[in-house]
Amino acid sequence: MKKVAVLMGSDSDWPVVRSACAQLDAFGIPYEAHIMSAHRSPALVAEFSGYARKNGFGVIICAAGLAAHLAGAVAANTTLPVIGIPMKGGAMDGLDALLATVQMPSGIPVATVALNGAKNAAILAAQILAVEDENLAAWLDAARRDMAVQLEEKDAALQTEV
Numbered sequence: 001m002k003k004v005a006v007l008m009g010s011d012s013d014w015p016v017v018r019s020a021c022a023q024l025d026a027f028g029i030p031y032e033a034h035i036m037s038a039h040r041s042p043a044l045v046a047e048f049s050g051y052a053r054k055n056g057f058g059v060i061i062c063a064a065g066l067a068a069h070l071a072g073a074v075a076a077n078t079t080l081p082v083i084g085i086p087m088k089g090g091a092m093d094g095l096d097a098l099l100a101t102v103q104m105p106s107g108i109p110v111a112t113v114a115l116n117g118a119k120n121a122a123i124l125a126a127q128i129l130a131v132e133d134e135n136l137a138a139w140l141d142a143a144r145r146d147m148a149v150q151l152e153e154k155d156a157a158l159q160t161e162v
Contacts, residue, residue, distance in 0.1 A: 002058025009064035023122035038073035049077035068097035
């Protein structure tokens with residue numbers, strides 16, 4: 001199975017990004033987590049991104065706040081799928097990060113999840129990898145069925161109260 005790279009622009013992103021890693025663990029997907037910045041370590045970002053496919057990665061998740069150019073800088077240096085997690089915070093409470101992550105130029109796409117949407121980033125990464133991994137696809141299908149069952153159980157509990 002291909003690995004997922006989980007990159008964050010700062011260690012302050014880790015409390016949110018940790019949930020992406022936990023979700024990847026639950027799926028049994030190998031990953032590496034690193035701190036690197038599009039602005040403070042651009043050469044490292046370019047090198048990591050440029051060799052990501054050769055180093056066994058299949059998807060790259062990038063979390064960053066404020067200017068949030070990490071996902072874009074990574075996408076500029078690889079043709080692997082890149083998923084951006086815009087982080088809440090700063091003067092605009094994450095709107096700047098959301099816009100910087102989602103507004104990529106034509107030809108350099110970044111899939112973008114919700115503000116602080118680390119768990120969904122991991123699920124999307126799993127879905128991308130599942131295109132070529134039947135076991136992972138089956139696991140995702142089962143997880144969806146379990147979600148539906150849990151919702152039905154919650155609705156049944158609600159119905160006994162109302």
